Amino acid sequence: MKTGAHVLIDCLKAEGVDTIFGYPGGAVLPIYDVLYDADLRHILTRHEQGAAHAADGYARASGRPGVCLATSGPGATNLVTGIANAYMDSVPMIAITGQVATPLLGRDSFQEADITGITMPITKHNYIVKDVSELSRTIHEAFYIATTGRPGPVLIDMPKDVSAGPAECVDPGVVTLPGYHPRLEPDAAQVARAVKAIEEAERPVLYAGGGVVSGSAHAELLALAELLLAPVSTTLMGLGGFPGEHPLAVGMLGMHGSKAANYAICDCDLLIGVGVRFDDRVIGKMDEFAPRATIIHIDIDPAEIGKNVGVDIPVVGDVKTSLGRILAQLKPRLDERWRDTIAAWKKEYPFTFEPNDRIKPQEVIREIYAVTGGNARITTEVGQHQMWAAQYFTYSRPRTFITSGGLGTMGFGLPAAIGVQVACPEETVIDIAGDGSIQMNIQEMQTAVNYNLPVKVAIMNNGYLGMVRQWQELFHNQRYSYTELQNPDFVKLAEAYGATGLRITKKSEIRPALEEALRIQGPVMMDFQIERKENVLPMVPPGEPISKMLG
Amino acid sequence: MRHILAVMVENNPGVLARVAGLFSRRGFNIDSLAVGRTENPKISRMTIVVEGDQRVLEQVTKQLHKLVDVIKISDVTTEQYVDRELVMIKVNASSSLRGEIIQIADIFRARIVDLGVKSITLECTGNDAKINAFEESLRPYGLKELVRTGKIAMLRGMRYSGVQDSGGRQQEPE
Numbered sequence: 001m002k003t004g005a006h007v008l009i010d011c012l013k014a015e016g017v018d019t020i021f022g023y024p025g026g027a028v029l030p031i032y033d034v035l036y037d038a039d040l041r042h043i044l045t046r047h048e049q050g051a052a053h054a055a056d057g058y059a060r061a062s063g064r065p066g067v068c069l070a071t072s073g074p075g076a077t078n079l080v081t082g083i084a085n086a087y088m089d090s091v092p093m094i095a096i097t098g099q100v101a102t103p104l105l106g107r108d109s110f111q112e113a114d115i116t117g118i119t120m121p122i123t124k125h126n127y128i129v130k131d132v133s134e135l136s137r138t139i140h141e142a143f144y145i146a147t148t149g150r151p152g153p154v155l156i157d158m159p160k161d162v163s164a165g166p167a168e169c170v171d172p173g174v175v176t177l178p179g180y181h182p183r184l185e186p187d188a189a190q191v192a193r194a195v196k197a198i199e200e201a202e203r204p205v206l207y208a209g210g211g212v213v214s215g216s217a218h219a220e221l222l223a224l225a226e227l228l229l230a231p232v233s234t235t236l237m238g239l240g241g242f243p244g245e246h247p248l249a250v251g252m253l254g255m256h257g258s259k260a261a262n263y264a265i266c267d268c269d270l271l272i273g274v275g276v277r278f279d280d281r282v283i284g285k286m287d288e289f290a291p292r293a294t295i296i297h298i299d300i301d302p303a304e305i306g307k308n309v310g311v312d313i314p315v316v317g318d319v320k321t322s323l324g325r326i327l328a329q330l331k332p333r334l335d336e337r338w339r340d341t342i343a344a345w346k347k348e349y350p351f352t353f354e355p356n357d358r359i360k361p362q363e364v365i366r367e368i369y370a371v372t373g374g375n376a377r378i379t380t381e382v383g384q385h386q387m388w389a390a391q392y393f394t395y396s397r398p399r400t401f402i403t404s405g406g407l408g409t410m411g412f413g414l415p416a417a418i419g420v421q422v423a424c425p426e427e428t429v430i431d432i433a434g435d436g437s438i439q440m441n442i443q444e445m446q447t448a449v450n451y452n453l454p455v456k457v458a459i460m461n462n463g464y465l466g467m468v469r470q471w472q473e474l475f476h477n478q479r480y481s482y483t484e485l486q487n488p489d490f491v492k493l494a495e496a497y498g499a500t501g502l503r504i505t506k507k508s509e510i511r512p513a514l515e516e517a518l519r520i521q522g523p524v525m526m527d528f529q530i531e532r533k534e535n536v537l538p539m540v541p542p543g544e545p546i547s548k549m550l551g
Numbered sequence: 552m553r554h555i556l557a558v559m560v561e562n563n564p565g566v567l568a569r570v571a572g573l574f575s576r577r578g579f580n581i582d583s584l585a586v587g588r589t590e591n592p593k594i595s596r597m598t599i600v601v602e603g604d605q606r607v608l609e610q611v612t613k614q615l616h617k618l619v620d621v622i623k624i625s626d627v628t629t630e631q632y633v634d635r636e637l638v639m640i641k642v643n644a645s646s647s648l649r650g651e652i653i654q655i656a657d658i659f660r661a662r663i664v665d666l667g668v669k670s671i672t673l674e675c676t677g678n679d680a681k682i683n684a685f686e687e688s689l690r691p692y693g694l695k696e697l698v699r700t701g702k703i704a705m706l707r708g709m710r711y712s713g714v715q716d717s718g719g720r721q722q723e724p725e
Contacts, residue, residue, distance in 0.1 A: 117568065120565070120568065120569055120572050124619075125619045128564075145619060177619060178561065178714070179560070179618070179620055179623075180619045301617070302613050303616070303617055305613075306606065306609060306610075
C-alpha cells in the first residue's frame with residue numbers, strides 16, 4: 001500500500017532532491033520507514049539544528065533548495081534556529097516536520113508543538129497537511145515558493161496519520177497562487193531614471209549584497225562596475241559576488257568594513273544598492289549613511305525599498321534582469337579620477353594588524369588562503385573569527401563564503417560545512433570557527449566522521465567569546481562578564497569522534513598544520529591557540545556614522 | 552493619518568494569525584480589524600484600520616503583500632468611500648428613563664434589539680462620528696456593556712476593491 005510518506009518521498013524526488021538531512025523520531029516513523037529503502041540519500045545529523053544548518057549550507061553552496069526533516073515537538077523546535085537563520089539570509093529551504101496525528105492535534109499530546117504557529121514569522125510560508133489529497137500540491141507549492149522571488153524557507157508539517165495513511169501520488173499540476181507573483185521584470189521608467197542618475201554621477205559606488213549571489217548576478221555586477229569604473233563594496237553576505245582581488249573591489253563595508261569602502265560610501269554622489277537590505281550593521285547611524293548620495297536600490301523584494309533608508313530610485317525586480325536592463329542602456333564612463341581616489345584609499349588603508357611572536361588569527365586566515373590558493377569553500381561560525389574570515393580571505397567566486405549574516409547564529413559553521421561538502425564533494429571545505437561557537441554544534445563532528453565528509457575545522461581559540469569580550473573591553477569598562485571560556489581539549493575531542501585533531505601553538509606550525517590537514521582524507525579539527533585579546537578592527541562603534549572608525 | 556485597508560485574503564487556516572502576527576512583530580498598530588467572507592466563499596475580506604504616516608503605510612502594505620495568502624490590498628481612504636460600523640450598547644434603563652432613551656435612539660436612527668427589566672439594548676450603525684456621539688449621549692444613563700464590530704468600508708460608485716473572478720490582483724506596490 002502506498003502511504004502519504006511514499007507520496008512525500010516521490011514528490012521530493014520529482015522536485016530534484018538528492019539528499020535530505022534529518023533526525024528520526026516518533027511522528028516521522030512512517031517517513032523513515034519509506035526512507036529505509038528509498039533511492040534518496042539521507043544524512044543523519046546528531047541534532048536537528050545541525051540538520052537545518054546542513055540543509056542551509058547545502059542550499060547556499062549549490063543554489064538548490066536544501067531539505068531537512070525532523071520529528072514533531074522537540075524535533076521541530078530544534079529546527080527553529082536553523083529556519084530563522086535561513087529566513088534572515090534568504091536561503092531556499094524546505095523543512096519537513098512530523099506532527100501528532102490529526103485527532104490528537106490541539107490536545108497537548110505527547111511531543112506536540114504548534115510548529116506552523118511557531119515558525120510563522122520565520123518562514124516565507126508554511127503548511128500543515130491535514131488531508132493527504134493536498135500533499136502533492138503542497139510540496140510542489142512549497143518548492144515553488146522557497147525558490148522563486150526572494151528565496152526563503154518553507155515548512156511542511158505532516159501529521160502522523162497523514163504520512164501513515166493510504167495515499168496516491170497525484171500530479172500536483174501547475175502552481176496557482178493568486179497572492180504570490182514575484183516580480184522579475186523591473187519597471188522600465190525606474191530603469192530609465194536609474195540610467196540617467198548613473199550617467200549624471202561623478203562618484204558612483206556599488207553596494208552589493210547577498211541578492212547578487214542568490215540571484216546569480218555576479219557577471220552583470222562585474223560588467224557594470226567595469227563600465228563605470230565604480231568601486232564595489234560587498235556586504236558580508238555579498239562576499240564572493242564580486243571578485244575580491246579585482247582592482248575595483250574595496251571589500252566589505254559597515255561595522256567591520258574596510259576604510260576604503262566606508263569612506264567611498266560617505267563620499268559618493270550615487271550609491272547603487274544591489275540585492276541588499278540596508279542592515280543596521282552596514283549603515284551605522286541611519287541618517288548619516290551615504291549623506292551626499294542619490295540612492296538607487298535594486299531588489300526583488302518591494303518591501304526592502306525604503307524599509308531602513310530612504311531610496312531615491314527604486315528598481316524592483318530580479319537583480320540579474322534589472323542589472324541587464326540598466327547595462328543595455330548605459331555608455332562607458334571611464335572617468336578615472338574617482339577610481340584613482342579609491343585606489344589611493346585602498347592603498348593607504350588596507351586591513352592591518354600588528355604581528356608579534358604569538359599566533360595572530362589574521363595570519364592564520366591569510367595562510368588558509370595561501371595554502372588553498374583561494375580554492376576552498378569557507379564557512380564560519382559567528383564572532384571575531386567570522387569578521388577576520390571576511391577581511392583576510394579573498395573570495396573570488398560566488399557561493400564560496402557561507403556565513404550566518406542576518407541572524408548571527410553561533411554553531412552554524414560546522415553543520416553548514418557538512419551541507420557544503422555534501423553539495424560539493426570534490427572541493428575543500430573549511431569551517432573557520434571560534435572556541436565558543438564550535439561548541440554549540442560540535443556533535444556534528446560525528447556526522448562528518450560517519451559519512452567521511454572531510455571538512456576541516458580551524459578554531460581560532462582565544463579562550464574567550466571574543467567578540468563579546470571586545471565589546472566589553474571597548475564599551476563596558478573591561479568588565480569581562482562571563483566571556484572567558486574554559487575549554488575542552490579540542491584535539492582529544494576530535495580524536496574521540498574519530499577525526500584528526502591538531503594543536504597549533506607556534507607561528508611556525510601554522511602552515512605545516514594546514515598542509516597536513518589538507519592532506520588528510522577525513523575530517524580534521526585544528527586548534528589554533530591565538531593571541532587572546534586581539535580585536536577586530538576597524539570598528540564603527542554602534543550608533544556612529546560609518547566614517548567614524550576605531551583602529 | 553488613519554487609513555482603511557481592504558485586504559483580500561485566501562480563506563486558508565491561519566490567515567488571520569499571519570496578518571495579526573505581522574502587525575504585532577513589525578510594530579504596526581491596528582485601530583480595528585473586521586473579517587468576513589466575500590461574494591466568493593474562497594476569499595475573505597479584512598478591513599484593517601491603521602494609524603501611521605506614509606512610510607508606515609507603505610511598509611504595512613508591502614509586508615502584507617509578502618504573505619502568500621494575501622491577494623490584494625487597497626487603501627480605501629485614497630478615494631471616495633463609504634464606511635460603516637455597528638455598535639450594540641446595553642444601558643441602564645429603569646421604566647421611568649425608557650422614554651428618554653428611546654428618543655435618543657430615534658435621533659440616531661438606532662434600533663432597540665432587547666429590553667430587560669432594568670436595561671435596554673440598542674444597535675446603531677454609522678461612521679465613527681455618529682457612533683461616538685451616540686455612545687456619549689447614552690453614557691449619562693450608565694453603559695453596562697458596549698461592543699463595536701470594527702469598521703468596514705467600500706469605494707463609491709463603480710470603483711471596487713474586491714477581487715475579480717480571475718482571482719488576479721489588480722494593484723501592486725511599487
